[in-house]
Amino acid sequence: MNLFGFSKPRSDKDFVRDLCRKMNQEARQIDRQIHAIQREEAKVKQAIKAAAAKGQMDACKVLAKEIVQSRKAVTRMYQSKAHIGSICMYMKNQASSATMVNSVQRSTDAVKSMQYLVNLPECAAAMRELSREMTKAGIIEEVIEDTLESVLPEVDEDELQEEVDKVLNEIVVGTLSRAPAAATHSLESKEEAATAENDKDAAQVEADLEAMRARLEALRD
Template identity: 40%
Template structure:
């Protein structure tokens, strides 16, 4: 029955299609903003846990917590990039409608195709952008894309090395004063000997790859490591 209704429903004109796409793009942007707030809210709790761990001279736990903050901040940066690209898609669609008033239909856009293709590789919006791709291809805005996604993730060892450098900066910013008050020998020994659970988490993180974690997993990891 629903299929029959869809067949009988009048085909939307370019302006109507644009408004619907832009509405959904705005919704995706709001979803991203909510995810960012959730992660940043949890990060505040983790920062407090880092300070508490440093006061207990438990630098292994402090370092593990700092690593989760580094990962969460990277995830938030990716979300901001996704949001900027969604806004760019909406802007370019607006330009296409101006042209459509003259030619009577939506024209192809290489820029929209490029942006949508990039967003289809982002876990947080991939499913939605796949739907957009189908609709925009049908409307003539995009050509049908072949899945030629290239894995641009860095080698996991390189990622871990970068994260280790950022972890030291996070520890210095959050608990630098407390850490500096520890005897030098104690501080070095604590930093060299992570707990068994921390070592397991670090091995799992290398296997998973820092760039591939989605936001739900980031939040769960932050909450779990804090507890």
């Protein structure tokens, strides 16, 4: 019987190395998601500035909320990478220990880290498969999956609005003061044309909003 109490042709170190390789692949995938979200955020910032310059504050608030949610997702992704690194380091240390006697099974930290990972939408599928491999090999006890609500913090609307305001202040400082005056200040002879143009702009803004929200939602999932 080997260190993990499970008979298999390869050594414990090889087995752990293979698991860590798979987990590191998932970490690189998380990195790609983070970079994609950050690239999309740069586009959303430009859209907010453009909307603010036109005085379209409703559009600014919608996009700012998307940025807040995306930044929270990125924070979760960085936490996921930290958990992955922690699990790999623990397994490597234990696999190289000659005195290990099922100590990995009793590691509440390893189980908690894996439990965190299998419940996050960003990496749940891959981590559930790895969790099954680790459980089968006796590295950890079976991970109990929580509901998503128990893993992700409950949204506080007041706190969310405060974060949205911070994002708007961060992005549109100085832009609002240069926003165009209301349509009532337009010349009488241009009111009809201005109204038509505003309607066209509003429709385009709404279409752009939906497209950006869809892209960010896809990247966060």
